[in-house]
Amino acid sequence: MAEFIRFDRITKFYGPLCVVENLDLGIDKGEFVSLLGPSGSGKTTLLMMLAGFEQPTSGNILLDGTAINDVPTHRRDMGVVFQSYALFPHMSVGENVAFPLQMRGMGRAEIEGRVKRALDMVQLSAFADRRPSQLSGGQQQRVALSRALVFEPRVVLMDEPLGALDKQLREQMQLDIRDLHRRLGLTIVFVTHDQSEALTMSDRVAVFNKGRIEQIGTPRQVYDEPATRFVAEFIGETNLVEGVVEAVEGEEATVRLPSGAQIVSAVSGSVSSGQPVFLSIRPERVDLSETRGDARNCLETEVTDSVYQGDHLRVQLQNAAHPLIAKLGRRSREFPPGTRVYAGFSAGDCRVIAP
Amino acid sequence: MPMKLAKTAFAALTILFLVAPLIAILPLAFTSSVILTYPVPSWSLRWFEELFTADAWRRAIVNSLIIGTGTTLLATVLGTAASLGLRNRLLFFRGSMRTLFLLPMVVPAVVLGVGMQVLLAGFGLTNSYAGVIIAHTVVAVPFVVVSVTGALAGIDERVELAAQSLGASPATVFRRVTLPLAMPGVLSGAVLAFATSLDEVVLTLFVAGPNQRTLARQMFSSIRENISPAIAAAAFLFIAATVVIGLVVVLSRSMLAKRR
Numbered sequence: 067m068a069e070f071i072r073f074d075r076i077t078k079f080y081g082p083l084c085v086v087e088n089l090d091l092g093i094d095k096g097e098f099v100s101l102l103g104p105s106g107s108g109k110t111t112l113l114m115m116l117a118g119f120e121q122p123t124s125g126n127i128l129l130d131g132t133a134i135n136d137v138p139t140h141r142r143d144m145g146v147v148f149q150s151y152a153l154f155p156h157m158s159v160g161e162n163v164a165f166p167l168q169m170r171g172m173g174r175a176e177i178e179g180r181v182k183r184a185l186d187m188v189q190l191s192a193f194a195d196r197r198p199s200q201l202s203g204g205q206q207q208r209v210a211l212s213r214a215l216v217f218e219p220r221v222v223l224m225d226e227p228l229g230a231l232d233k234q235l236r237e238q239m240q241l242d243i244r245d246l247h248r249r250l251g252l253t254i255v256f257v258t259h260d261q262s263e264a265l266t267m268s269d270r271v272a273v274f275n276k277g278r279i280e281q282i283g284t285p286r287q288v289y290d291e292p293a294t295r296f297v298a299e300f301i302g303e304t305n306l307v308e309g310v311v312e313a314v315e316g317e318e319a320t321v322r323l324p325s326g327a328q329i330v331s332a333v334s335g336s337v338s339s340g341q342p343v344f345l346s347i348r349p350e351r352v353d354l355s356e357t358r359g360d361a362r363n364c365l366e367t368e369v370t371d372s373v374y375q376g377d378h379l380r381v382q383l384q385n386a387a388h389p390l391i392a393k394l395g396r397r398s399r400e401f402p403p404g405t406r407v408y409a410g411f412s413a414g415d416c417r418v419i420a421p
Numbered sequence: 422m423p424m425k426l427a428k429t430a431f432a433a434l435t436i437l438f439l440v441a442p443l444i445a446i447l448p449l450a451f452t453s454s455v456i457l458t459y460p461v462p463s464w465s466l467r468w469f470e471e472l473f474t475a476d477a478w479r480r481a482i483v484n485s486l487i488i489g490t491g492t493t494l495l496a497t498v499l500g501t502a503a504s505l506g507l508r509n510r511l512l513f514f515r516g517s518m519r520t521l522f523l524l525p526m527v528v529p530a531v532v533l534g535v536g537m538q539v540l541l542a543g544f545g546l547t548n549s550y551a552g553v554i555i556a557h558t559v560v561a562v563p564f565v566v567v568s569v570t571g572a573l574a575g576i577d578e579r580v581e582l583a584a585q586s587l588g589a590s591p592a593t594v595f596r597r598v599t600l601p602l603a604m605p606g607v608l609s610g611a612v613l614a615f616a617t618s619l620d621e622v623v624l625t626l627f628v629a630g631p632n633q634r635t636l637a638r639q640m641f642s643s644i645r646e647n648i649s650p651a652i653a654a655a656a657f658l659f660i661a662a663t664v665v666i667g668l669v670v671v672l673s674r675s676m677l678a679k680r681r
Contacts, residue, residue, distance in 0.1 A: 119582055139585040140593075152583035156601045165597075169588030213587065223586075 070095040070253055071116070071221065076125035078111055078277075085111045086122075087277040098247050098254045100264035103274030104300070109257050112274075113223050116255065118142050129220065140169075145214030149226040151206045153198040159185070159209050160194035166217040184216035185209075187246070204235045211243070215250070224256045228263065240266050261301045265289065273297050290348075293334050295419050298346040305347040305390050311339050311418070319418045321345055325387035329363045330413040335420050344419045351415035352392035354381065354407045361410030365390070369405045383409055443660060449653035457648045468654035478651060481639035482658075485619055488635055491554035492561050492618035497611045499558065500565025501603075504573055505595075507566075519566075526563040533559065534627035541628055548630025556628045557618040564617055565610035572606020573599075605674045612670050616663060 071093040078086040086108040093099050101109035114120040116127060118139035126133045134142060145166075154162050163184050167177045185191040188208035198206050207227060214222055224243075228236040244267050247254055258264050264271045265285040272282040273296070281293040292298035298306065309321040309329065319337060321329045323345075331345055358364055367383035367390060374380075379398050383390040390409055401407060449457055453465035472478045503522050507515060525533065537556045538547065546552035576599065584594045600607075625638045634642075636659070640652050 117582075117586055119585075138590075139582075140588050140590050142586070143588070144586055146583060146586040148579045148583060150577055150579050152577060152579040154580060154584070154598060156598075165584070165589075166587035169593065210583075213583075217588070 069093070070097075070130060071255070072126075072128040073112065073116075074126040074128060076112070076115065076122045076127065078108070078115065078120065079123045085277050086115075089125075089277070089279060091272060091279060091282070093253065093255065095253055096251050098244070098252075098256065098267060098269045100256045100258055100268040100271045101274055102258055102261060102264040102271050102301075104259060107274035108277040109272075109274045110225055113225055113255060113257050116221070117144055117146050117223050143217075143220045145217070145219035145222045147207070147210050147214045147222070147224045147227040149229045151198070151203075151210045151230075153206055153210055153213070155198055158195050158197060159190065159201070162198065162209060163194075163213045163216050166213065170217060180216055184212040187215070188212045188242075204231055204239065207231065207239065211246075215246070215252070220253070222252050222254045224254065226258055227256075229258075229260075236263070237266075243267060265301070271301075273300060275300075290417075291332075291334050292346055292417060292419065295344055295346075295421065298344075298417070298419060303349055303391070303393075305345075305349060305352075307345040307347065307388055307390075309343060309345055311337050311341045311343055313339050318413055319343075321418060323387060325365075325385060327365055327385075329416065331363075331416040331418045332414050333418045337418055337420050342421065344421055345416050346419055347390070347411060347416040349380075349391045349393040350378070351411050352390070353410045354383075354392055354394065354398075354401060355410065356405070356407055358408050359410050362413045363411050363416070365409045367407055367409050369401045369403050369407060371403055372401050383407070385409075446653050446656050447660070449650050450657035452650050452653070455649065457650050457653060468650045469657075471649075471651050472654050472658070475651070477634070477639060478636075478655070481634050481636045484633055485636040487550060488553050488557060488633065489615050489618040491550065492557040493611050493615040495554060495558045496561035496565050496614040496617075497607060500562045500610055500614070501569050501607055503562070503566050504569035504603075505599075507570060508573055519570075522566045523563045525560045530560070530621075530623035534624045537624060538627045547628055548632065550633055553625060553629045553633045553635075556624040557621050558614075560621060560624065561614035561617040564613035565607075568610035568613060569603060569606045572603040576602045608670055608673060612666050615666065619659065619662075 069092040073089055073091040076086055076089045077084070089108075089112065101112060103109045111120060115122050118134070118137065122135065127135055129142070154165065157165070160181055163181045164177050167180055172180075181194070182191060185194055188211055190205060190208055190212070193201060193205065198209060201209065210227070228239050231239065240263055246252065256264075256267065268285060270282060271285055271288050273280045273288055275296045281288055281297045283291070288297060289301055292301065295306065298304045307323060309323045312320045312322050312328070314333065314337060317333055318330055319333045321331055321343060323329060329345060337343055353359070353361065365385050367385045369381055370384050370389075371382040372379060377396055379394040379396065379400070381392045381394060381401050383392060392409060448461060449459070450468060451464045451466065452461045453463045453467060454461065472482070506512070507519050507522070509515070512518065537559070541547045541552045541555070546555065580602070581594050581598055584598045585591070589597060620637050621635075622637045622641050625633070625635055629635070629638065636655055640655050643649065643652060
């Protein structure tokens with residue numbers, strides 16, 4: 067599939083502060099890409115540059131093969147949804163949705179039909195004559211969404227659109243937006259700092275840190291195969307254990323821990339023997355048993371704490387050298403503190419990460 | 422409880438202090454006597470009649486309306502434009518620029534008046550309506566700037582960005598989004614500009630000729646010549662006009678707010 071949006075060596079300075087550094091990113095038509103990262107990582111700035119609200123200090127932004135650096139925002143044909151909804155407070159819901167169509171010089175009858183369909187899509191056609199201030203936060207965001215989609219923009223940009231909503235509503239909207247994306251074949255660039263939101267909705271996730279992309283891949287890739295320590299820690303919870311590479315064989319490496327134990331682990335980047343590295347082990351991939359099982363990797367540990375959290379049991383373990391956390395399914399048996407257990411996991415369930 | 426009582430009493434006293442001069446002058450507008458003094462012998466509307474029939478007063482009222490309207494238009498346009506310009510965060514010396522626009526509020530009117538007279542003379546604008554309107558505009562603009570800046574600060578910048586992204590050119594964003602949202606501030610600014618022009622005396626003394634004698638100026642000179650109750654009637658007109666304009670603004674603002 068042809069690349070639809072291309073960020074070509076984009077750099078952005080605010081005064082002496084570099085917020086985006088020599089960044090390359092390509093997005094396909096019809097793709098849902100999340101820009102995920104902590105605040106100040108440059109993800110919103112990148113979105114603002116794509117929308118045309120900000121200019122890159124250097125580098126080009128290409129849309130469908132043409133540079134759009136000099137195209138003003140109102141000619142870029144992109145729908146933008148903000149966290150603060152940004153509805154026009156002096157217009158009714160219907161007038162808000164009609165606005166982009168009026169800007170395109172459509173006839174009254176056509177506008178009416180399209181506005182109705184767009185409001186139907188978000189189940190708000192009954193509210194067309196209300197003022198935005200008379201609507202709840204979730205309803206306002208749905209109006210903003212239908213306003214950004216009604217003119218069939220080439221790209222839809224969303225800047226933390228669900229950040230102001232409560233948890234239940236947010237999860238419902240995540241599914242709604244994902245559904246709209248699939249039904250309408252939209253190209254969506256979605257900025258968020260919420261990793262579970264990014265994993266739920268995206269085709270691909272770009273993990274931002276300090277103005278750079280640390281890793282870009284499918285939700286499964288960034289979660290299961292973190293390329294850097296930052297990605298491993300930012301997405302989900304993980305056990306990070308220091309060690310030294312002893313041998314590398316194909317896609318697997320043997321790592322010796324300070325305690326002397328040997329771990330066989332999958333490798334993300336390139337490492338060589340003798341190199342100090344981190345191991346990332348997801349807590350839910352760890353199994354506990356009182357006997358040494360047949361798992362490839364097995365660490366002898368002692369339970370220090372065990373917390374029942376409804377959907378899972380969270381067990382804190384102390385190995386000879388380092389603490390470890392295991393999340394066990396709710397059918398698991400209890401592990402009272404002081405129990406000596408073996409923590410087992412396969413080579414594919416942990417990753418070697420170069421520091 | 423005593424504390425609450427004390428607060429209420431204090432508030433009442435403060436309000437009384439502010440409106441006492443008005444209460445003192447207003448009844449005298451309806452006196453039948455020829456001198457501006459209490460007690461009022463009997464009630465009459467003769468001084469209002471005088472106001473609208475005596476040539477000097479009638480012309481003064483018309484002049485005030487002409488100059489007030491001109492000042493309101495000019496000051497509102499300039500002040501609104503200035504406020505929009507001052508929003509630009511990248512503007513150099515933004516703070517100093519804002520102070521500059523507010524300066525006429527604090528510079529003594531006498532100083533402004535002298536400068537204005539010299540300046541307008543250079544352009545041949547003394548003794549003309551245009552000259553008086555320009556002079557009044559200088560002191561009226563700060564009120565518009567304060568009022569419109571406040572209104573603009575209340576607009577979420579993202580609403581304007583959203584409008585742009587939906588296909589509105591900068592001019593359309595201003596016409597369809599920024600201006601309507603700032604309208605309450607623009608209206609208040611316009612009213613304040615009109616009120617400023619209405620009671621401006623000092624600058625008028627310096628730059629106006631006999632043909633531009635305004636109501637305030639006429640009151641000022643007739644106080645020196647003879648203290649006739651026509652002044653009280655003029656004051657009554659002033660206050661009534663101000664109250665009506667104030668009510669109109671309050672009502673239109675609440676109507677605008679209700680539409681939100």
